[in-house]
Amino acid sequence: SSSxxxxxxxxxxCQSHLPPHMIxxxxxFLDKLPLNANGKIDRKxxxxxxxxxxxxxxxxxxxxxxxxxxxxxxxxxxIWCETFQRKQxxxxxxxxxxxxxxxxxxxxxxxxxxxxxxxxxxxCIVDLFQHPTIVEHAQLxxxxxxxxxxIDSCSWFSLxxxxxxxxxxxxxxxxxxxxxxxxxxxxxAMPSLYRLASVNTNDFLSITRLHxxxxxxxxxxxxxxxxxxxxxxxxxxxxxxxVRTNDAQWDTYKFSVRDVPHDDQQTNEVISEILNQSDLFDxxxxxxxNCHVLRRHRPQNRIPNYDDDILKNDDLILFSVHHAFFDGxxxxxxIRELSLAYENTTLSSTDENKLTYIDYSVHExxxxxxxxxxxxxxxxEGYNLEQRLSLPVxxxxxxxxxRSGLACTAEIVFDDEMLISFLDYASVxxxxxxxxxxxxxxVFLFKxxxxxxxxxxxSLNANRYRSELENMIGxxxxxxxxxxxxxxxxxxxxxxQYVKEKSLSIYEHSFYPLQTIxxxxxxxxxxxxxLETMFEFVSVAASDQRFSFGGVTFQELVVEPSxxxxxxxxxxxxxxxxxxxxxxxxCSLLSSNIFDRASINKIAQRFKHFIRQLxxxxxxxxxxxxxxKSIDELCLMLPEEIAELQETIFTYSGKITKxxxxxxxxxxLLLSFVTGSSI
Numbered sequence: 001s002s003s004x005x006x007x008x009x010x011x012x013x014c015q016s017h018l019p020p021h022m023i024x025x026x027x028x029f030l031d032k033l034p035l036n037a038n039g040k041i042d043r044k045x046x047x048x049x050x051x052x053x054x055x056x057x058x059x060x061x062x063x064x065x066x067x068x069x070x071x072x073x074x075x076x077x078x079i080w081c082e083t084f085q086r087k088q089x090x091x092x093x094x095x096x097x098x099x100x101x102x103x104x105x106x107x108x109x110x111x112x113x114x115x116x117x118x119x120x121x122x123x124c125i126v127d128l129f130q131h132p133t134i135v136e137h138a139q140l141x142x143x144x145x146x147x148x149x150x151i152d153s154c155s156w157f158s159l160x161x162x163x164x165x166x167x168x169x170x171x172x173x174x175x176x177x178x179x180x181x182x183x184x185x186x187x188x189a190m191p192s193l194y195r196l197a198s199v200n201t202n203d204f205l206s207i208t209r210l211h212x213x214x215x216x217x218x219x220x221x222x223x224x225x226x227x228x229x230x231x232x233x234x235x236x237x238x239x240x241x242x243v244r245t246n247d248a249q250w251d252t253y254k255f256s257v258r259d260v261p262h263d264d265q266q267t268n269e270v271i272s273e274i275l276n277q278s279d280l281f282d283x284x285x286x287x288x289x290n291c292h293v294l295r296r297h298r299p300q301n302r303i304p305n306y307d308d309d310i311l312k313n314d315d316l317i318l319f320s321v322h323h324a325f326f327d328g329x330x331x332x333x334x335i336r337e338l339s340l341a342y343e344n345t346t347l348s349s350t351d352e353n354k355l356t357y358i359d360y361s362v363h364e365x366x367x368x369x370x371x372x373x374x375x376x377x378x379x380x381e382g383y384n385l386e387q388r389l390s391l392p393v394x395x396x397x398x399x400x401x402x403r404s405g406l407a408c409t410a411e412i413v414f415d416d417e418m419l420i421s422f423l424d425y426a427s428v429x430x431x432x433x434x435x436x437x438x439x440x441x442x443v444f445l446f447k448x449x450x451x452x453x454x455x456x457x458x459s460l461n462a463n464r465y466r467s468e469l470e471n472m473i474g475x476x477x478x479x480x481x482x483x484x485x486x487x488x489x490x491x492x493x494x495x496x497q498y499v500k501e502k503s504l505s506i507y508e509h510s511f512y513p514l515q516t517i518x519x520x521x522x523x524x525x526x527x528x529x530x531l532e533t534m535f536e537f538v539s540v541a542a543s544d545q546r547f548s549f550g551g552v553t554f555q556e557l558v559v560e561p562s563x564x565x566x567x568x569x570x571x572x573x574x575x576x577x578x579x580x581x582x583x584x585x586x587c588s589l590l591s592s593n594i595f596d597r598a599s600i601n602k603i604a605q606r607f608k609h610f611i612r613q614l615x616x617x618x619x620x621x622x623x624x625x626x627x628x629k630s631i632d633e634l635c636l637m638l639p640e641e642i643a644e645l646q647e648t649i650f651t652y653s654g655k656i657t658k659x660x661x662x663x664x665x666x667x668x669l670l671l672s673f674v675t676g677s678s679i
Contacts, residue, residue, distance in 0.1 A: 033046075066090045066091045072116075073135065076134050080095075080134055083108060091134040094132050095133065096426075096427065100432075101432040107467070109125060109128065112137075124508070128140065129504055132430075156468050157359075158356065163238070163358070166324075166361060168514075169463070170324045171515060172479065188322055188567075189280060189323070190322070190326050191319070192321075193271070193318050196314065196552050198312070198313060198551055203312075203550065204312050206310070207257060210549070213341035217334065217341050218289065220341075223356075226238050228324065252287050253291070255293075258294055259294075260316075262314070288321060290321075291318075293315070294315065296316065326473065326474070333473050334473055357473070364511070367511065372509040372512040373516075375505075379506075383456055384529070385529060388529040388532055389533055391570060394599050397594055407591070412589070412607060412611075413585075414584070414587075422611075433574070435496070438459065438482070438537070441572050443492060443610075444607055446488075448603070457530055458481055458482070459536060461479075462477060463477055479534075481517065484502060488631060532568060532570065534568040535571065535572050536571070536572075571589070572588070575588075609639070610634070
């Protein structure tokens with residue numbers, strides 16, 4: 001078609017004038033641009049692109065695929081297709097154009113190691129990040145294989161252990177739960193809520209089969225039947241409970257069925273009651289997971305021949321798992337395993353030769369961490385780790401005060417304009433979404449703290465840094481200190497490049513335990529300042545969706561933040577799901593103890609306006625925000641606050657005009673000083 005031809009010509013023209021990461025992924029043709037009354041482009045009237053195509057970056061179908069040309073390129077191509085779950089990827093495709101991010105890069109590194117027998121010490125994530133195509137990755141691998149004679153091809157293997165010290169991640173969770181909230185048993189509960197849905201009204205889910213499937217998943221994954229206890233030396237030990245030989249040992253989970261009203265508010269109250277039970281878990285017995293069936297369709301008056309085993313549309317299933325044995329990536333793995341067990345009642349439940357979470361815990365403690373120890377010492381040298389950010393709090397919480405855990409939450413939902421600007425900005429500047437979100441949060445904190453330049457906050461890392469860990473249910477997440485030293489004279493784009501390089505260097509050493517970092521500086525976890533402020537960015541892959549249970553699917557619902565216990569004084573949590581019809585990208589600001597609800601709502605308004613200033617290229621914002629401004633000159637005041645201040649200043653100036661002819665200039669200067677930006 002002529003449209004396809006035009007797209008091809010446009011793409012070829014862009015390729016001849018722009019670097020690869022700046023070439024647009026989508027082209028939309030219009031007969032004319034919509035204009036507003038002032039003759040400027042009215043962006044609100046521009047047609048919205050197909051965001052599902054945009055997110056997956058399925059560029060023009062007429063673009064010719066370039067096939068692998070040698071054995072290494074073929075192997076790298078196979079690994080990419082497996083990782084991105086695609087049948088074909090051109091060898092010159094940019095990794096970030098098809099949904100790649102830092103976690104994907106980590107997965108690629110360890111798949112390269114396993115498939116090509118590489119020593120990843122010689123394969124740097126920074127190099128892979130800066131050369132993000134199959135061709136370039138193959139070239140880097142070729143250099144590595146030529147320059148290294150002693151190739152480490154050792155994989156982690158099963159140790160056939162039922163008991164060992166906990167992993168570093170488990171240890172941190174266990175200690176933090178006891179230090180921060182001694183009387184709150186659900187600080188580290190991970191709830192997942194699903195609504196049953198089916199196209200055919202005759203489809204249903206059997207409670208009995210679901211229960212049996214859950215039992216077999218727990219048997220297969222020993223991390224879901226593991227107890228924690230202290231040994232005589234004070235070490236925290238994990239012990240896998242063998243439930244196959246003794247039915248009396250089935251204390252490792254609870255399965256309950258409860259009828260609830262078909263009313264959202266009352267259902268939410270029931271969920272809150274469940275998640276706040278003091279006996280939700282018992283780690284000493286290995287009770288770490290629960291399944292709560294919430295039937296909403298059962299009639300008040302019993303119908304003859306009514307089957308109590310049936311679950312149908314709109315019924316709910318709530319899983320609660322302790323975070324010491326489960327992380328965000330485990331959620332998808334768990335539901336996938338549950339679906340397979342439900343669909344195939346004869347599915348084998350155990351593999352004695354399979355690497356277990358306890359094996360991982362032992363292998364992890366045998367890693368040589370000398371290089372990483374030196375890295376973290378250099379990163380944090382000269383920083384006062386007990387220092388807290390100078391946030392405009394409503395009240396202070398001392399290091400000896402226990403956190404209440406109750407949350408004040410404010411959510412920022414990105415509209416289509418903000419979403420497209422965010423994705424486009426990350427693509428143009430060759431950033432991951434995490435890096436862009438983190439940069440925005442850093443500059444926002446810089447303004448919120450009135451110019452504090454040496455900032456250190458914590459961030460979460462998936463930490464599944466080896467291919468053997470990709471399909472393992474367990475707790476791997478690491479909490480890392482991200483320290484930046486900003487300069488108020490920097491442009492935002494300079495901050496982006498700085499944060500990008502900083503985050504890449506940190507990923508190389510993400511497995512180094514937080515508690516060891518703290519010990520290296522002769523401190524303890526209870527008085528570490530950077531643990532009070534947290535940032536995370538959750539990207540949900542397009543494949544992370546629904547699984548079938550006999551014709552019924554699980555539709556994940558958002559668990560209300562009020563049910564969750566906040567582990568930080570102040571945090572920003574971005575969630576990006578390209579397949580959601582609404583709220584594809586959102587950011588939740590959460591606070592415990594230090595901010596009132598009104599304050600956190602106002603901060604969220606400022607953050608949203610701040611993001612629009614920096615990213616949205618609308619004609620309205622261009623007049624008040626320029627990418628050429630230093631971060632010192634950026635403003636956190638809301639438009640209505642600026643207007644109110646402007647009116648106050650010039651109303652007052654009108655009363656004293658007889659005192660000097662430069663009152664207007666003085667008023668304008670005062671306004672510029674207060675807002676930190678000229679108007």
